Every structure is written in structure tokens, then in C-alpha cells.
Amino acid sequence: MLPAVVKLCCGISYAHLRSTAGLQRTAVAVIGREIAHLERWGRIRPHMRTRAGSTHDEPKREAVKPVPAKDHQFHVQQGQEAMRKALAMLQDKDGWKVEIAESNGDVICSKVMPGGRKVFRMDAVLEAGVDELYDLLFARVEEMHRWNPSIQQIKVLKHAGPETIVTHEVSAETAGNLIGQRDFLSVRHSCKQKSSVYLGGTAIQLESYPPQAGFVRAEDGPTCIIIQALDRETRKSHFTWLLNMDMKGWLPKSIVNQALPRAQLDFTRHLRRRLTANATLG
Template sequence: MLPATFKLCAGISYRHTRNMTGLRKNALAAIHHELNQMAGPGSENWIHHVRRRSSFLSSRIEEVEEYSQEEVAYVKQGERALQEAISILAEQDGWTTETIASNGDKVLSKVVPGVGKVFKLEVVVDQPPDSLYGELVGNMEQMGEWNPNVKQVKILQKIGNDTMVTHEVSAETPGNVVGPRDFVSVRCAKRRGSTCFLAGRSTQHPGMPEQRGVVRQVTMPAENGPTCIVLKPDAENPNKTKFTWLLSIDLKGWIPKTIINRVLSQTQVDFANHLRQRMASNVSLEMVPAC
């Protein structure tokens, strides 16, 4: 009944109906009737119902938003990557320690059937999840400014609030053991309560053909598993974040697996340290008094 009432109210905003006194009276009477029904025995119940109804209507509006077939395909790829990553992270058995840093940061690995070897970074960062989410998602294109392992991140296309297609160019490793690579990825950013997710996997995009001088990391989903960053409040201190990064990537080329494993593990540990420095720098800038 309430959605119909909203439509009735919307009608009086049109010029040709504004002066229809009967319509305005009917709309007001309908609203009054609906709110009285919602109120029931508790005087504040209607607030809950209005919020719930508004949320429902908003979600329905989002659901009917029209996407092209290409956009729908990207959304499905991103959501599939997220679900696969969550499934991998949910399995607690079979992880082997690759490295443990002096500050407690650690990288684990395991072989997942149908995916291959995956790496999992587990660290605690002295920043709340919202701050990290804002940096990693909201300021994604600035990552090359603070992470020396990344030359550039560019958002090629945004689809709704949760999905984007990005192009990332990695820097070569010391000694050029692993040369520069570039990645075209579909990314899915979600928030579930206090937990934030940023999942992705390689894809193709017409706006970013292969680049000269770098190895394009494009493989079929069955050959290249998902990546995912999970941000969750630390159990002991909600102002800190339990940061988990699942990495599944085939670097291609004639590189020994032992070197690849070492490079990927070190890249994850380095990322955590660079992220800490970036967040500390942001805090310092916020504390500088204005002139």
C-alpha cells in the first residue's frame, strides 16, 4: 500500500495536478492512514517501517537499473570472483607457511584444486577498516604514488556502485628477475556489516589492448583464480584491522616456481609495509594545522 501512496504523492508534484485539491487531500489522508497502521502499540514503529520500506524501494530501483550485456557480464565476473575467494578463505586446513616477518606479518600458501597455488597474507594494520577501504577503493588510482611495486592503476569503467574494470601496470622486480606486467581486471567491492571485500580477477576490455614492453596477464578464469582483500575489525581492538589478501596469479614466462613463490610472498609483505606508511602519512597530514 505504501509504495502506491508514494506514487499518489508524487503525482501532486506535476504542474497539471498541483491544483487538484481532492488529490492532495486523498494523498494526505492515505499517508496518515498508513502511518497510523504502522504505529501500532509503539509510537516509533513507523520510523522502522518507513526506513525498511525506503530501503526496499531503493533496492528495487537499483535492481531495475538497466545495464548493457557487457556490463552485466562484468558484474557477474566480479561477483563470481568474490564468491570463489570467500570459499577458498573459508577453508582453514592445508595452508603452509611461506614466510613470517619480524613484525608478525605472515604469508601462507596452499594448492587449490582447479585453481592452483594461492597465497594468503595475514596482517594487522593500526587503522580502522573504513580508512583502509577508503584508500584502497576510493583512492585506488593513487596506488602508484605509494606502492613502488605498482607503476599505475587506472579505472577503465565503473558499473554501478560495486563493480569496476581496471588496468594496472606493475614495476619490474629488483634485478629484473620478473619484468613488468600489466593486468586488466574486473573488481568487485562489497561491504557486509563491518567487513569490507575487494575481489577481482583478470578480464578483457576493449579500451585497453595489449601494451608493448609488458607481459599481459590475461588467462581464462579456470586457469587463474581470484584475488581478494578482506578488511575486518580486529577482535581485540576495533580501531585496528585484520587485513587478509588472497593472491592467485600465474606470472607466465620461463620463471622457476621457487623464484615465483619468493617474489609473490615478498610482494605481499612489502605491500603491507607500504600501506602502513601511506596510512601513517595520511594521519600526519590530517594533524597538520591549517594556516
């Protein structure tokens, strides 16, 4: 979804391991229903965590630089617009082709957008509730480097309201990485409709935070993650991730188009390990 969920490394191609028709049809149908709900409501309700007994603390507001009201609203609008565009891309059923189908059920499809950029959609089932995933992927995004080795640092630069943040991210330097380190400046927006959480984002520019020396500033978005509760008893969630990224620099498309879906698999593997560790500690 967001650049923080990408491991920037050179990938390898995969053979198609199995048919994905069942999962793909289910994912598209569910997304379509949720988007229809959003259109009828005319908005997406802000996500408020309601899980009883949560030990996660909210970000300390006093440690965050105040945002002028006009900037506040501008960033919120940027996040909402990015989410709207990303959801529309997911809703369009035409042109998706299977890239990777894992034996555990994870499926990655791709689609070539106008202009020639390839976007990737991942569908998976995770052993975690919606709120736990929201905490890991949004509320505690600055801690992501602790469990995702592809991230060197994520810093929240601004809070533009309870569910919109501006972040700067630096990817980790890894041996054999043909793509090299990137940094990202993004607005991230979170909202909830019924039992689903939506995490959207896109690249932005700030005069106060120009590109950093020594890094290529990549751009993501519009992109999103959709987390949908499957079973409250077993705390499973359906995870849909639209990855849409311009890596910038002088990189062949073939390398980028191999690296990005591999990054989705790597990220999901690290996320599952974190969820397993949380379950053991809990």
C-alpha cells in the same frame, strides 16, 4: 588482492620466525563466520562509506566512459563470482602451510591448488579503520602509485556500477627485477557485510583493450582482500589477503613462489607507511 597490491620482484626465502597458530585460528574462524553470514543473507550488501567528515571525493562520473547496461551487469557478475570463489578458497582450512612469520605478527601461508598453482594468504593487523583502507585500496586505486613504488600506473577504464570497476595496471620497472614488468586487465568488486569490507577481483579480457606491446599480460584471480574492524576505539583492522596470480611468461615456479609472498610483505610495509603519513597529517 588485486594485482595493484603486488610488487613484482624476485624474493628470497624466509625462515619461520615464530608459531602462528593463534593468529591463524582466529583468522580462519572469523572468515568462516563472515562467509556463513553471506550464505544466510544470500548476497553481500554494497559498501557505502558512512564515516562522518570524510574529505575524500567520489570518482567523477562524468569523466568515465558510459558502460552499456549488458556490459555493466556482466562485469558486476564477474566481480561477484570472483569474490565467491576466493572466499570459498579461504574457507577451506585444509592444506595451508606457513611460508613466512614476521616478528610484527604478519603471517603468510600457502596452499597448492588443483593444477599446481600456489596461492598465498596473508594475515595482518593494521592501524587503520575499515573506511580508510577501503579508500586507499579501492575508491582511490588510481593514486596507489603515489605510495606503492611497485606500481607505475593504474587506470580505471570503466565504472560498472558504484562498487565494480574495470582497471588496467602496469607494474613499475625496478633494478634487479628478474620477473620484469607486467600489465594486468582486471575487474574489481567491493562490498560490505556488517563491519567488514570485501575487495575481490579477477583477470578479464576486452577486445577493446588487447595486451600492450612491451609487456607480458599477467592474470590474477580469483583473489580478494577482507578488512575487518577489530576495535573502533583504536581503529585497528584485521587484514586478510588471498593472492592468486599467474605471472605468465617463461618463469620458473620457484622464482614466482618466492616473489609473491615477498611482494605481500613489501606492499604491507608501504601501506603502513602511507597510513602513518595520513595519521600525521590528520
